[in-house]
Amino acid sequence: MIDYIKGTVAALSPTEIILDNHGIGFRILISLQTYQVLEGKQEATLYIYHYLREREDMELFYGFATRDERELFELLIGVSGVGVNSARMMLSSLSAEEIRTAILSEDISRIKSVKGIGLKTAQRMVLELKDKVIKGGGAASEELFGGARNERVEEATQALIMLGFNKQAVGKAIQTVLKANPNAKVEQLIKSSLQIL
Secondary structure (H helix, E strand, O other): OOOEEEEEEEEEOOOEEEEEEOOEEEEEEEOHHHHHHHOOOOEEEEEEEEEEEHHHOEEEEEEEOOHHHHHHHHHHHOOOOOOHHHHHHHHHHOOHHHHHHHHHOOOHHHHHOOOOOOHHHHHHHHHHHHHHHHOOOOOOHHHHOOOOOOHHHHHHHHHHHHOOOOHHHHHHHHHHHHHHOOOOOHHHHHHHHHHHO
């Protein structure tokens, strides 16, 4: 399983990128959000969603500038009636924050304004994703940590999520630890957060 691909930008358009990694050119489909982050860059790291469709013998890579965008994409395609193309269209039409806000506020008309998303799909999306979004699914780390986003916070967050804690609870615990000890190292963040959780 591929988590990310890092390489040189060989070609970039609003819908796809060719990423050269040691002489191999990976064709990766992207959203407009990711395109805006990559525009003008020579090097890039993309978090990958590997899409396989056996009936049509199709294999595609979808790439995202952040793990959070990929997580939101995975939440979206988990909804019945939302395919990879519809999810990418959503991430191209609305920002991740706008999508989460629309789901939380049950703004069906906002969700339905995305091409290819009908009334029933928009309603299903709100019904199936509201609780997951409330728990922090697909949420950017800086929102959870009040802007204190850095590698040690990311690493500690990922470790605690892998241990089975939900993102929102982890966010609150890490915030508490950082208030008491702003210079805490990754190990300290994890240990102190575990005592709170």
